Amino acid sequence: MHWADVTAQALAHRGDKHVISTGITPSGEFHIGHLREILTGDMISRAARNAGLDVDFIFIVDDADPLRKVYPFLDEDYSQFIGHQIGSIPAPDLEGKPDFEKFKKDGLSYADYFLNPFLEALRTIGVVPRIIKNMHSYQSGQFNEVSKIACDKADEIREIIERVSSRELADDWFPWSPLDSKGSLEGVVVTGYEFPLVHWKDSHGVEGSSDITKGEGKLPWRIDWPAKWSWIGVTCEAFGKDHGAAGGSYATGREICQLFGYQPPQPLTYEWISLKGQGAMSSSSGNTIGPIEALELVPPEILRLLIAQSKPNKAIEFDTGMSLVNLADEYERLLSRNFDQELEEENLSRRKKVQIEDAIGALGMAKVTTESILESSNVTFRHLCLLAQTKTSDEMVWKSLGYTDTDKPPTSLVDRLNKMKIWIESEHLPEEMRISLIENPQSETFVEFGDEEIKVLEILKKELETCDWNKEDIGNAIPNSAKSIELSPRIAYLVAYSTLMGRSRGPRLAPILAEIERTRIIQILERCLTVINS
RNA sequence: GGGCCUGUAGCUCAGUCAGGUAGAGCAUCCGGCUUUUAACCGGACGGUCGCGGGUUCGAACCCCGUCAGGCCCGCCA
Numbered sequence A: 001m002h003w004a005d006v007t008a009q010a011l012a013h014r015g016d017k018h019v020i021s022t023g024i025t026p027s028g029e030f031h032i033g034h035l036r037e038i039l040t041g042d043m044i045s046r047a048a049r050n051a052g053l054d055v056d057f058i059f060i061v062d063d064a065d066p067l068r069k070v071y072p073f074l075d076e077d078y079s080q081f082i083g084h085q086i087g088s089i090p091a092p093d094l095e096g097k098p099d100f101e102k103f104k105k106d107g108l109s110y111a112d113y114f115l116n117p118f119l120e121a122l123r124t125i126g127v128v129p130r131i132i133k134n135m136h137s138y139q140s141g142q143f144n145e146v147s148k149i150a151c152d153k154a155d156e157i158r159e160i161i162e163r164v165s166s167r168e169l170a171d172d173w174f175p176w177s178p179l180d181s182k183g184s185l186e187g188v189v190v191t192g193y194e195f196p197l198v199h200w201k202d203s204h205g206v207e208g209s210s211d212i213t214k215g216e217g218k219l220p221w222r223i224d225w226p227a228k229w230s231w232i233g234v235t236c237e238a239f240g241k242d243h244g245a246a247g248g249s250y251a252t253g254r255e256i257c258q259l260f261g262y263q264p265p266q267p268l269t270y271e272w273i274s275l276k277g278q279g280a281m282s283s284s285s286g287n288t289i290g291p292i293e294a295l296e297l298v299p300p301e302i303l304r305l306l307i308a309q310s311k312p313n314k315a316i317e318f319d320t321g322m323s324l325v326n327l328a329d330e331y332e333r334l335l336s337r338n339f340d341q342e343l344e345e346e347n348l349s350r351r352k353k354v355q356i357e358d359a360i361g362a363l364g365m366a367k368v369t370t371e372s373i374l375e376s377s378n379v380t381f382r383h384l385c386l387l388a389q390t391k392t393s394d395e396m397v398w399k400s401l402g403y404t405d406t407d408k409p410p411t412s413l414v415d416r417l418n419k420m421k422i423w424i425e426s427e428h429l430p431e432e433m434r435i436s437l438i439e440n441p442q443s444e445t446f447v448e449f450g451d452e453e454i455k456v457l458e459i460l461k462k463e464l465e466t467c468d469w470n471k472e473d474i475g476n477a478i479p480n481s482a483k484s485i486e487l488s489p490r491i492a493y494l495v496a497y498s499t500l501m502g503r504s505r506g507p508r509l510a511p512i513l514a515e516i517e518r519t520r521i522i523q524i525l526e527r528c529l530t531v532i533n534s
Numbered sequence B: 001g002g003g004c005c006u007g008u009a010g011c012u013c014a015g016u017c018a019g020g021u022a023g024a025g026c027a028u029c030c031g032g033c034u035u036u037u038a039a040c041c042g043g044a045c046g047g048u049c050g051c052g053g054g055u056u057c058g059a060a061c062c063c064c065g066u067c068a069g070g071c072c073c074g075c076c077a
Helices: A003-014 A032-050 A076-081 A100-106 A110-124 A134-139 A144-152 A154-164 A221-233 A249-259 A291-297 A300-308 A322-336 A339-344 A350-366 A381-390 A394-400 A411-425 A451-466 A471-483 A489-501 A509-514 A518-533
Strands: A017-024 A054-061 A130-133 A189-194 A197-201 A207-211 A236-240 A266-270 A273-275 A316-318
Touching (some): A003 A350, A017 A221, A032 A054, A032 A236, A032 A273, A032 A300, A032 A350, A110 A291, A134 A221, A144 A154, A144 A221, A144 A249, A249 A266, A291 A300, A291 A411, A300 A316, A322 A350, A339 A350, A451 A471, A451 A518, A489 A509, A489 A518
Parallel strands (some): A017 A236, A054 A130, A236 A266
Antiparallel strands (some): A189 A197, A197 A207
């Protein structure tokens, strides 16, 4: 059973109606790691719906959180906004300075600036959650009841946090962070509480009162989270391992939400995605691959498969090089399998059966919509990569794949070719996928060359010097160089690939050579002969 | 200090929840296609399932211990 179905099954035991929640703080550029948060929730939702449950899938945007610091991609100007809620400060412009103009005119906040492109990417990938903005929820009174309980039971909450997380809270700690005279959540000391007002004194020496029913502040994270479960009615939430550790915010949250008279949601802790060789993704360090960037390179199904095929507790190492190649090929392999037939096989071991069922589940989750019909194109990523690099036009690619004017390639394949071309031109294309000629022959290439190979190489050079420089004649010249002395064409290809590309096999040479000047090719072959004879 | 995850073929991993004869892909090697594709087809090679105990008729799987690596508990998913 697919992991999402396992969670859905657990939910079915609890009831028929469910609110499945996800949440992210849009404090910077979104990355693939955030996609796991959302897709994990999306996949549980899909599985729950498949199981006949009534599901409300939500995405809570934590735009009530404060700006922690001036991130590397921000201008120093932002220091004035440290501690301010990211839903109430201007978005950065191209230089990283706060764009006051746009903020005034269009109301584009810092949070929206990062959120909007992410939502766009989510649509492309088939995720359409109900959006709940946290700051607006505070301002419109959704938190009233829970905030009051939190303030009334401040001592009990303090006890839970201190006991469960085993850390000591300051004497002036209070379960409500008021906004100060400048709109910052930092450096404010709570001096008293009298519902609905929390009295405070800020770092500027100003005193005031915060009305907890009007969003003049917020609950601290460890309370804010269970408060959301409670007023929204969340029954299931997947969250990162940072929240899931012992003494972490889920552990305190599950007790705190009971103070609100609410039962904690079904948890699912997921591992992080790291960029191969560079550690965890982090918005502030710039060590990211954005969902938008990734979607330019591959179809959404492949990105979904990345999340679907790994259990949540499995750390994922991702990169836009060979990982992507393998992932895309895995996707094609899955598509071309005949699961019905595999399941009918006799003497199917339990292990084998589980494997097939998980593959079916992962593929189902990879679909952008549940109605999508996935078609196998029978063209692997590697192969398409090869064609895109060697063919001079799209038409030539289609022709090579056997498509004609009357039998046109499917749009999904056209889309893949376009993305492939972007990938090839980008920095992401791994060296081993790039087609290139060897300019300076390496002597170790010829270690295994015997007399036959050397003889063929000499003839090959002569053939290429005299033949017409088009792909047909070049194509004949290569095997002829061996045939003319009664040898298998195989040797000729081995020689040609070894000398020109430094490997024993490769893509069809003739069309590639035809695109390159004859003199350059001859030069390479001559250098090889020189090295061999020396 | 507390907790989590990982350790299975050269590589990447599945299989561990519901114990029942060690799996996939890639890589390698061999063969075929008297060379449309680093394609495709067929085959081979390859594992003391980290280690040691225990439970069991039977353990990669459950229990205890142990080693190694990674990570979290400072609101970075």
